[in-house]
Amino acid sequence: MVYRTRYITQGIAKVLIWLAALSTIGVMVLILFQVLAEGLPVLHLRFFLDSPKSMGREGGILPTIVGTFALTVVAILFATPLGVGTAIFLREYTRESRISRLIRFGTDCLAGVPSIIFGLFGFVFFVIYLNMGWSILSGGLTLAAMILPTIISTAEEAIKAIPPSYREVSYSLGGTRWQTVMHTILPSALPGICTGILLSVGRSIGETAAVILTAGSSLLMPTSLFSPIRTMSVHFYILAREGISLKMAYGTGAALILLVLLVNTVANWLLNRYIRRRA
Amino acid sequence: MPPETKIVIKDFNFYYQSVQALRNISLTIHPREIFAIFGPAGSGKTTLLKSLNRLTDLMFGTRHTGTIFLDGANIHGPQTSLTQLRRQIGMVFDLPTPLPLSVFDNVAYGPKLSGATQKGRLAEIVEKALRSAVLWEEVKDRLHTSALRLSGGQQQRLCIARILALEPEVILLDNPCSGLDPISTASIEATLAELKKSYTIILVPHTVQQASRVADRAGFFLNGEVVEEGPVYQIFTRPKDKRTEDYVTGKFG
Amino acid sequence: MEIREKVIEKLLLLIAFSSIAVLALITFFIFEQGLPLIWKIGPKAFILGQKWIPSKGLFGIFPMIVSSFLVTIGALALGIPLGLACTIFLCEWSPPAVGTVLRPAIQLLAAIPSVIYGFWGLIVLVPLVRNYLGGPGLSILSGSVILGFMILPTIISISEDSLKALPPTYKAGALAMGATHWQTIWRVMIPAARSGIVASIILGMGRAIGETMAMIMILGNAVKMPSSFLDSARTLTTNIGIEMGYASGAHREALFATGVILFVIIMLLNSLAIFLSRRRSS
Numbered sequence: 001m002v003y004r005t006r007y008i009t010q011g012i013a014k015v016l017i018w019l020a021a022l023s024t025i026g027v028m029v030l031i032l033f034q035v036l037a038e039g040l041p042v043l044h045l046r047f048f049l050d051s052p053k054s055m056g057r058e059g060g061i062l063p064t065i066v067g068t069f070a071l072t073v074v075a076i077l078f079a080t081p082l083g084v085g086t087a088i089f090l091r092e093y094t095r096e097s098r099i100s101r102l103i104r105f106g107t108d109c110l111a112g113v114p115s116i117i118f119g120l121f122g123f124v125f126f127v128i129y130l131n132m133g134w135s136i137l138s139g140g141l142t143l144a145a146m147i148l149p150t151i152i153s154t155a156e157e158a159i160k161a162i163p164p165s166y167r168e169v170s171y172s173l174g175g176t177r178w179q180t181v182m183h184t185i186l187p188s189a190l191p192g193i194c195t196g197i198l199l200s201v202g203r204s205i206g207e208t209a210a211v212i213l214t215a216g217s218s219l220l221m222p223t224s225l226f227s228p229i230r231t232m233s234v235h236f237y238i239l240a241r242e243g244i245s246l247k248m249a250y251g252t253g254a255a256l257i258l259l260v261l262l263v264n265t266v267a268n269w270l271l272n273r274y275i276r277r278r279a
Numbered sequence: 280m281p282p283e284t285k286i287v288i289k290d291f292n293f294y295y296q297s298v299q300a301l302r303n304i305s306l307t308i309h310p311r312e313i314f315a316i317f318g319p320a321g322s323g324k325t326t327l328l329k330s331l332n333r334l335t336d337l338m339f340g341t342r343h344t345g346t347i348f349l350d351g352a353n354i355h356g357p358q359t360s361l362t363q364l365r366r367q368i369g370m371v372f373d374l375p376t377p378l379p380l381s382v383f384d385n386v387a388y389g390p391k392l393s394g395a396t397q398k399g400r401l402a403e404i405v406e407k408a409l410r411s412a413v414l415w416e417e418v419k420d421r422l423h424t425s426a427l428r429l430s431g432g433q434q435q436r437l438c439i440a441r442i443l444a445l446e447p448e449v450i451l452l453d454n455p456c457s458g459l460d461p462i463s464t465a466s467i468e469a470t471l472a473e474l475k476k477s478y479t480i481i482l483v484p485h486t487v488q489q490a491s492r493v494a495d496r497a498g499f500f501l502n503g504e505v506v507e508e509g510p511v512y513q514i515f516t517r518p519k520d521k522r523t524e525d526y527v528t529g530k531f532g
Numbered sequence: 533m534e535i536r537e538k539v540i541e542k543l544l545l546l547i548a549f550s551s552i553a554v555l556a557l558i559t560f561f562i563f564e565q566g567l568p569l570i571w572k573i574g575p576k577a578f579i580l581g582q583k584w585i586p587s588k589g590l591f592g593i594f595p596m597i598v599s600s601f602l603v604t605i606g607a608l609a610l611g612i613p614l615g616l617a618c619t620i621f622l623c624e625w626s627p628p629a630v631g632t633v634l635r636p637a638i639q640l641l642a643a644i645p646s647v648i649y650g651f652w653g654l655i656v657l658v659p660l661v662r663n664y665l666g667g668p669g670l671s672i673l674s675g676s677v678i679l680g681f682m683i684l685p686t687i688i689s690i691s692e693d694s695l696k697a698l699p700p701t702y703k704a705g706a707l708a709m710g711a712t713h714w715q716t717i718w719r720v721m722i723p724a725a726r727s728g729i730v731a732s733i734i735l736g737m738g739r740a741i742g743e744t745m746a747m748i749m750i751l752g753n754a755v756k757m758p759s760s761f762l763d764s765a766r767t768l769t770t771n772i773g774i775e776m777g778y779a780s781g782a783h784r785e786a787l788f789a790t791g792v793i794l795f796v797i798i799m800l801l802n803s804l805a806i807f808l809s810r811r812r813s814s
Contacts, residue, residue: 014625020614020621024614028644030652103549106555109803110558112738112802116742117562145558168334168337172369173388175388176537178537206645209744240650241748
């Protein structure tokens with residue numbers, strides 16, 4: 001009976017879909033499990049505090065941790081004011097017009113540029129043209145350009161979520177536009193903006209292609225913003241691809257995963273708390 | 280009634296894009312009186328109120344003709360400071376709108392933005408404003424808790440205290456009791472009676488009865504026009520215009 | 533006070549153009565570095581040339597274009613069915629408790645750095661392919677599988693949004709007419725959410741074509757035209773990534789030229805996706 005066929009089809013579809021969902025989680029668990037299982041035993045205090053010896057075969061990964069941290073800080077420092085400022089302009093200082101549509105289009109396009117192109121750009125612009133050399137500054141600025149669209153869109157969402165009545169109240173109490181932004185809009189949008197920043201931090205930590213072309217791959221401890229450095233992800237890549245030390249690669253990879261997991265968990269927690277407060 | 284005038288509206292027209300919301304409004308508001316603007320929904324009452332403190336400037340695509348004078352000065356004139364105007368003419372909205380701050384910070388918001396920043400001075404201002412809004416006794420022990428925890432009636436009185444902290448001259452109230460229970464409504468009305476002694480008040484009442492309880496003079500608004508205006512006892516008992524009579528007696532609403 | 537407000541307004545206007553400024557700078561410098569070489573060799577020779585031998589000055593990127601294309605197709609072959617299945621699972625068929633586990637899991641999938649994916653592919657997948665299917669293991673097949681999983685979160689999250697945005701009457705109406713749940717999903721809801729799903733696929737494509745690190749680690753380094761999915765290969769991205777470290781002179785210009793082609797392809801794809809999703813929301 002045709003009646004039965006429909007339900008058989010549905011049954012098959014249901015099984016396939018469950019399989020698909022489970023295999024997706026399964027693979028992810030596999031990947032994480034593999035790296036963490038082999039890598040966690042390598043992680044002890046000396047691993048985090050020592051510098052690498054003999055090209056990374058022994059010792060620790062301290063300079064790379066410092067490098068990752070420095071690069072991320074520079075990126076956030078430059079991208080946040082620019083990103084939040086753009087969002088404030090789009091939502092508070094203008095209405096939908098050709099200018100705002102152009103800005104949004106530019107932001108969306110920037111979000112789609114692949115990291116290797118950012119690497120090429122950062123190399124020719126920061127390293128060569130602006131003569132900054134392979135450095136924390138070059139890498140950080142390149143990363144800032146990469147995370148700018150994320151900061152802009154999360155900041156915009158956060159500002160959009162603020163009830164219009166708050167603005168009305170602030171203006172009716174004699175507030176100027178900027179005062180309203182500083183005293184009402186920004187404080188309320190802060191959790192959302194922080195979530196965007198954290199997401200960007202997570203992305204910066206894992207970014208490799210753009211960093212390797214702009215920050216170099218030096219294993220020495222950096223001494224200034226103009227020092228070249230190697231980040232954790234670059235170190236991991238080099239260890240794995242050059243076959244230098246599988247054990248160290250696992251360790252670095254595990255540290256990388258833990259760091260990214262931590263940042264993303266905090267970001268999600270913040271997001272949930274923020275959503276719950278709004279609701 | 281004192282012969283001086285506080286607010287004079289002359290031949291005022293207001294347009295949202297191509298829709299005309301206010302037609303040839305001409306009204307005079309006297310100092311220290313309560314003037315009620317009543318009429319069916321959508322007749323332009325909120326628009327008129329928002330034109331008085333130029334909150335309408337925030338909207339895009341609006342324009343107006345005619346003039347509005349506050350104490351003889353054109354509020355659209357080049358010498359008028361927008362922020363100063365909005366401190367002189369305070370507005371309370373129909374739904375209580377506390378900012379997501381403490382009670383204290385809500386009331387201190389306006390003064391802080393206008394430059395009063397010393398802690399002692401702010402505390403004085405906040406207490407005085409809360410007393411005038413008849414809210415001090417109820418909140419004096421929880422000034423630093425979130426304003427969102429107050430009841431509807433308390434929140435609305437908080438909104439009144441907020442503008443009183445700026446020592447305005449005119450208070451605009453757009454249907455302030457719309458979401459409130461009868462007890463809170465009564466307390467707001469009592470507060471208005473007290474405030475009238477020092478401030479000029481323009482009120483959009485929730486009901487015609489509220490207008491007759493509270494106001495001195497009233498104006499009937501219909502389709503963006505002032506149909507008639509006059510002392511309360513006259514408008515509600517012997518209205519001159521048939522449309523006013525029909526509305527007041529409940530033939531339409 | 534008024535002056536301060538005006539200054540702030542102008543400053544914010546300037547700041548707001550930063551994303552456009554960055555985009556313009558990127559476009560300018562990439563083209564400035566790469567276009568001269570394309571012009572010198574001739575666009576046809578560059579794009580359709582099959583030999584890439586920098587030491588002899590031969591710069592043809594056709595094998596890379598084909599490899600990029602093949603890897604992406606492979607990734608989509610895995611990513612689209614799996615992505616749609618997970619989307620349907622999340623939206624329609626999972627008990628809410630499972631959803632609260634699966635959704636963060638997918639977000640986590642998106643947050644894992646590509647080098648980790650590449651590493652796992654190198655350690656686990658490549659030997660598997662080599663032992664059971666032949667070839668060097670470092671192959672387009674391995675690359676496609678890994679890439680497929682990497683683009684899953686993109687496809688899932690955007691498709692989920694479009695399914696959720698459907699008016700509930702679509703589902704209610706179909707069910708009321710006696711369709712099974714599956715028929716409703718497959719024949720009514722998915723087609724209705726078509727443009728959003730297509731946009732997600734195009735974005736996933738852009739992401740796949742632009743992926744570098746994982747592909748460097750898994751695809752091998754063969755500069756010739758691939759003849760099967762088990763061959764090693766080089767994509768446009770890995771071409772740049774592998775040789776940029778030691779290239780100079782005309783060689784380096786050629787890498788930038790590769791970047792120009794990559795940039796143009798991705799910008800076209802993403803503009804299409806943006807156009808489609810803007811049209812959907814208006």
